[in-house]
Amino acid sequence: xxxxxxxxxxxxxxxxxxxxxxxxxxxxxxxxxxxxxxxxxxxxxxxxxxxxxxxxxxxxxxxxxxxxxxxxxxxxxxxxxxxxxxxxxxxxxxxxxxxxxxxxxxxxxxxxxxxxxxxxxxxxxxxxxxxxxxxxxxxxxxxxxxxxxxxxxxxxxxxxxxxxxxxxxxxxxxxxxxxxxxxxxxxxxxxxxxxxxxxxxxxxxxxxxxxxxxxxxxxxxxxxxxxxxxxxxxxxxxxxxxxxxxxxxxxxxxxxxxxxxxxxxxxxxxxxxxxxxxxxxxxxxxxxxxxxxxxxxxxxxxxxxxxxxxxxxxxxxxxxxxxxxxxxxxxxxxxxxxxxxxxxxxxxxxxxxxxxxxxxxxxxxxxxxxxxxxxxxxxxxxxxxxxxxxxxxxxxxxxxxxxxxxxxxxxxxxxxxxxxxxxx
Amino acid sequence: xxxxxxxxxxxxxxxxxxxxxxxxxxxxxxxxxxxxxxxxxxxxxxxxxxxxxxxxxxxxxxxxxxxxxxxxxxxxxxxxxxxxxxxxxxxxxxxxxxxxxxxxxxxxxxxxxxxxxxx
Ligand code: SF4
Numbered sequence: 001x002x003x004x005x006x007x008x009x010x011x012x013x014x015x016x017x018x019x020x021x022x023x024x025x026x027x028x029x030x031x032x033x034x035x036x037x038x039x040x041x042x043x044x045x046x047x048x049x050x051x052x053x054x055x056x057x058x059x060x061x062x063x064x065x066x067x068x069x070x071x072x073x074x075x076x077x078x079x080x081x082x083x084x085x086x087x088x089x090x091x092x093x094x095x096x097x098x099x100x101x102x103x104x105x106x107x108x109x110x111x112x113x114x115x116x117x118x119x120x121x122x123x124x125x126x127x128x129x130x131x132x133x134x135x136x137x138x139x140x141x142x143x144x145x146x147x148x149x150x151x152x153x154x155x156x157x158x159x160x161x162x163x164x165x166x167x168x169x170x171x172x173x174x175x176x177x178x179x180x181x182x183x184x185x186x187x188x189x190x191x192x193x194x195x196x197x198x199x200x201x202x203x204x205x206x207x208x209x210x211x212x213x214x215x216x217x218x219x220x221x222x223x224x225x226x227x228x229x230x231x232x233x234x235x236x237x238x239x240x241x242x243x244x245x246x247x248x249x250x251x252x253x254x255x256x257x258x259x260x261x262x263x264x265x266x267x268x269x270x271x272x273x274x275x276x277x278x279x280x281x282x283x284x285x286x287x288x289x290x291x292x293x294x295x296x297x298x299x300x301x302x303x304x305x306x307x308x309x310x311x312x313x314x315x316x317x318x319x320x321x322x323x324x325x326x327x328x329x330x331x332x333x334x335x336x337x338x339x340x341x342x343x344x345x346x347x348x349x350x351x352x353x354x355x356x357x358x359x360x361x362x363x364x365x366x367x368x369x370x371x372x373x374x375x376x377x378x379x380x381x382x383x384x385x386x387x388x389x390x391x392x393x394x395x396x397x398x399x400x401x402x403x404x405x406x407x408x409x410x411x412x413x414x415x416x417x418x419x420x421x422x423x424x
Numbered sequence: 425x426x427x428x429x430x431x432x433x434x435x436x437x438x439x440x441x442x443x444x445x446x447x448x449x450x451x452x453x454x455x456x457x458x459x460x461x462x463x464x465x466x467x468x469x470x471x472x473x474x475x476x477x478x479x480x481x482x483x484x485x486x487x488x489x490x491x492x493x494x495x496x497x498x499x500x501x502x503x504x505x506x507x508x509x510x511x512x513x514x515x516x517x518x519x520x521x522x523x524x525x526x527x528x529x530x531x532x533x534x535x536x537x538x539x540x541x542x543x
Binding site for chain 2: 189321
């Protein structure tokens with residue numbers, strides 16, 4: 001019998017669109033409405049059929065797999081827990097408990113997306129707002145080093161460029177859209193203004209903009225590959241708008257300068273608030289990567305790259321972060337929670353993953369799961385288990401479970417491993 | 425593994441990032457052929473493709489100080505002359521720098537690479 005589930009949250013990206021309609025036939029999703037191509041892919045390809053854990057590629061009972069995983073982690077000298085961004089905040093909380101019990105390091109995918117943004121926030125503060133404010137108020141939207149048409153496809157329609165807001169009643173016509181990027185991306189093609197910054201030129205551009213906002217004149221004819229005249233026009237627009245907004249992506253965090261780029265961007269926004277209302281938000285990729293930062297911050301005091309080897313949390317981006325720990329070959333056992341480092345980390349880090357025992361907890365048998373010493377197939381948050389996820393603007397949303405689950409949640413598997421570790 | 429074509433290697437800046445195709449194929453499984461194809465592409469400017477003496481779909485060899493990768497060339501007219509773009513994934517990650525400069529973040533974007541055709 002077909003049933004419909006309304007207002008389902010899509011957890012693929014940080015937009016967490018909460019208006020999805022699913023049609024279910026028993027335990028199959030047969031129709032998905034309102035989601036973008038990425039969201040469609042998430043729901044339509046969801047396969048709940050993998051029911052058995054695997055030890056070294058062979059099916060095993062849950063008890064055996066939990067025992068094996070607990071022993072691997074307990075006997076490791078330097079275990080690392082990594083991932084966290086595509087699971088519920090409830091599971092994230094248990095992963096921190098497990099890291100503490102093991103004296104392990106724990107890091108989320110933040111360290112390879114907006115970790116530098118976290119560092120910048122700690123220096124400057126976070127000039128933030130909700131997506132609702134943007135929808136209702138923002139008349140100047142700047143997208144810097146991000147390509148939401150590809151990565152957050154419904155962002156424009158739901159939150160930023162298109163919607164008719166309370167104080168922006170003309171929708172798209174009432175908003176000016178500027179894109180700053182190295183490439184003429186799909187997003188740049190629909191902008192009112194596109195500024196093509198030269199590779200590695202973002203910091204210079206930000207410093208120049210800040211100087212112009214402060215009323216200083218520039219000796220240079222260009223900054224970051226963009227003429228001073230064009231920059232002056234942008235600054236005039238920035239000061240004249242009623243509510244300005246900068247969305248920024250990994251064009252700032254992954255290039256030369258990293259956290260310094262974002263620090264400069266935040267201080268530009270701070271400066272602009274002397275003239276008008278301005279905010280900035282990172283475009284968060286994974287569905288609950290914002291939750292990973294939140295949960296780690298509540299429990300450890302730091303958003304990522306935390307180590308518990310001394311019995312209390314220590315913060316060390318560049319030391320306790322996943323790429324550094326793996327490339328320096330320090331980690332001797334890895335627990336991957338809802339992430340796929342084999343597909344997404346630099347090859348030198350992947351080489352080390354191939355040499356150490358790994359435990360992977362994931363609804364899908366990813367590249368990392370294929371290589372895992374122990375693999376646990378789990379229910380997916382927001383599909384066949386409930387949970388909480390944080391939208392990119394830090395708003396927590398409750399996730400329902402439209403489908404009946406036949407597999408345990410990430411949280412349940414982590415609790416069982418924690419029990420196992422305590423018994424070892 | 426293909427060999428580098430004789431001729432000049434051209435120095436470019438490599439950036440990696442999401443593409444619609446990469447995301448779509450990721451959902452159908454990272455072990456699939458279509459995923460490998462989606463992440464095994466390198467986008468170049470029309471000028472660069474011409475200078476390399478290649479047609480779309482032909483192989484390019486890319487070398488950074490961290491590794492070597494091969495990918496099939498496709499044109500993106502929106503790219504600056506000496507910037508190449510690879511969809512995020514295992515191919516781009518062969519070239520990515522692992523120095524994190526005390527931040528935890530490696531250089532997924534802005535990596536200097538030498539590119540040339542493959543034979
Ligand atoms: S924009 Fe993001 S959250 Fe919304 S449907 Fe697409 S993938 Fe899902």
